[in-house]
Amino acid sequence: MPVTSAEIVRDGLWDNNVGLVQLLGLCPLLAVSNTVVNGLGLGLATMFVLLLSNTTVSLIRPLLRPEIRIVVFVLVIASLVTSVELLMNAHFHDLYESLGIFIPLIVTNCAIISRAEAFASRQPVGRAALDGLMTGIGFAAVLVTLGALRELLGRGSLFVHAQMIFGDGAQALTLQLFDRGFLLAVLPPGAFIGLGLLIAVKNVIDGRRARKVSPAILQPKAQAG
Amino acid sequence: MVMHSPDRQDNRGPWTSAVILGGLALLAAGLLALTERYARPKIIENQRAVVLRSLNEVMPVDTYDNNLLDDFTTVVDIELLGTSEPVTVYRARRNGEPAGVVMNPVAPNGYGGPIRLLVGINSDGTIAGVRVIEHRETPRLGGDDIEIEKSSWITSFNDRSLTNPETEGWAVKKDGGVYDQFTGATITPRAIVQAVHNALLYYDANSERLFNQE
Numbered sequence: 001m002p003v004t005s006a007e008i009v010r011d012g013l014w015d016n017n018v019g020l021v022q023l024l025g026l027c028p029l030l031a032v033s034n035t036v037v038n039g040l041g042l043g044l045a046t047m048f049v050l051l052l053s054n055t056t057v058s059l060i061r062p063l064l065r066p067e068i069r070i071v072v073f074v075l076v077i078a079s080l081v082t083s084v085e086l087l088m089n090a091h092f093h094d095l096y097e098s099l100g101i102f103i104p105l106i107v108t109n110c111a112i113i114s115r116a117e118a119f120a121s122r123q124p125v126g127r128a129a130l131d132g133l134m135t136g137i138g139f140a141a142v143l144v145t146l147g148a149l150r151e152l153l154g155r156g157s158l159f160v161h162a163q164m165i166f167g168d169g170a171q172a173l174t175l176q177l178f179d180r181g182f183l184l185a186v187l188p189p190g191a192f193i194g195l196g197l198l199i200a201v202k203n204v205i206d207g208r209r210a211r212k213v214s215p216a217i218l219q220p221k222a223q224a225g
Numbered sequence: 226m227v228m229h230s231p232d233r234q235d236n237r238g239p240w241t242s243a244v245i246l247g248g249l250a251l252l253a254a255g256l257l258a259l260t261e262r263y264a265r266p267k268i269i270e271n272q273r274a275v276v277l278r279s280l281n282e283v284m285p286v287d288t289y290d291n292n293l294l295d296d297f298t299t300v301v302d303i304e305l306l307g308t309s310e311p312v313t314v315y316r317a318r319r320n321g322e323p324a325g326v327v328m329n330p331v332a333p334n335g336y337g338g339p340i341r342l343l344v345g346i347n348s349d350g351t352i353a354g355v356r357v358i359e360h361r362e363t364p365r366l367g368g369d370d371i372e373i374e375k376s377s378w379i380t381s382f383n384d385r386s387l388t389n390p391e392t393e394g395w396a397v398k399k400d401g402g403v404y405d406q407f408t409g410a411t412i413t414p415r416a417i418v419q420a421v422h423n424a425l426l427y428y429d430a431n432s433e434r435l436f437n438q439e
Contacts, residue, residue, distance in 0.1 A: 060249065063245045063249070065241070065242050065245070067239075067242055068242045068245060068246045071246060072245075072246065072249055075246075075249060075250060075253050076249075076253070078253075079253035079254075079256055079257055082257055082260075083256060083257060083260040086260050086261055086264040086265075086268070087260065087264055089264060089268045089271070090263075090264040090267035090268050090271065091267070093268075093271035093272075093274075093275070097275075
């Protein structure tokens with residue numbers, strides 16, 4: 001378990017990334033990552049829920065007894081997701097329509113309950129909130145990256161429907177780089193292949209890094225404590 | 226490491242758990258009720274805006290001055306409107322006089338099942354616009370050609386009427402009509418052409434009643 005704030009940040013964003021390392025929440029990750037805007041929309045919604053659920057769980061942790069713990073997590077997460085769903089329906093209606101069933105399905109994203117159980121229920125509120133935020137950003141980043149990859153290859157565009165998040169006038173953000181894309185990329189198998197490639201890239205980067213720092217590992221890490 | 230402090234709590238009875246859970250459930254219900262109360266009016270407004278936007282695609286906003294969304298009636302005609310469900314007819318008026326109608330008939334004989342349409346008809350019997358709002362046609366085999374985002378085919382109905390062309394012209398070119406079919410897909414455009422024609426026939430026979438019916 002990470003101890004310092006820096007470690008919480010690095011864990012959520014990279015070392016223990018929900019999408020690339022823990023492979024939690026694959027269902028929305030693969031289903032909604034067909035465009036940047038869809039990925040960003042669901043990523044932000046999930047991040048928001050994670051931040052709030054971690055904060056809430058940490059706040060009520062004195063009340064958490066073992067026999068009701070999981071029920072309380074589900075209650076907290078389900079009511080937060082429903083609230084977020086209502087608010088998105090009210091303020092980002094087009095995005096809401098475009099994400100459809102995947103907004104209520106945030107409830108079933110195991111990343112959220114796993115952070116509540118493994119971290120937030122045992123940590124003070126500030127650290128729990130930071131962890132929720134960082135885990136959420138890490139997940140959103142994977143969604144956006146995968147969305148960009150698939151949208152670019154599959155449709156030859158980027159930021160299609162940007163107005164759904166950024167309001168009217170944001171259509172100018174949409175880039176059409178070439179016309180007919182590679183259809184496989186926008187279909188579900190393309191999501192699996194894309195995610196596999198992202199994981200591979202991360203592993204390569206981690207491997208290079210480990211080789212670079214390996215001499216340092218030999219030295220005692222006493223100064224870290 | 227900060228952990229649970231179980232020894233402090235666990236010697237209390239099950240009622241404590243029940244009370245805690247009940248209390249939290251009440252709080253959650255309260256949160257949801259408040260959010261719902263805040264969001265509901267905005268959601269309704271959004272939904273109305275979405276419907277109005279699609280109505281205005283087939284009935285230009287400058288052709289009427291009434292509140293289109295609230296001026297509607299429902300009718301049933303399996304033969305001409307293609308469905309046994311009630312079909313909503315929105316009535317556009319200008320200075321109180323009929324300006325046209327928007328209705329959502331169904332083309333029941335699409336290749337992949339029923340095709341739901343939105344048809345705007347001016348009071349003089351000409352088509353103001355047609356859109357496909359729901360279909361299960363095969364993409365790239367007709368399915369793309371009927372969507373306004375991907376093809377302008379659906380606008381070939383604009384300004385048509387029962388006399389332009391005459392009845393035998395209301396068919397795809399392959400059947401001797403005036404409308405284009407698509408490569409490898411004749412069933413889809415045939416179904417839509419027929420449904421639009423039927424909608425015109427229905428309007429022609431019922432226009433008086435449509436505008437007066439409650």
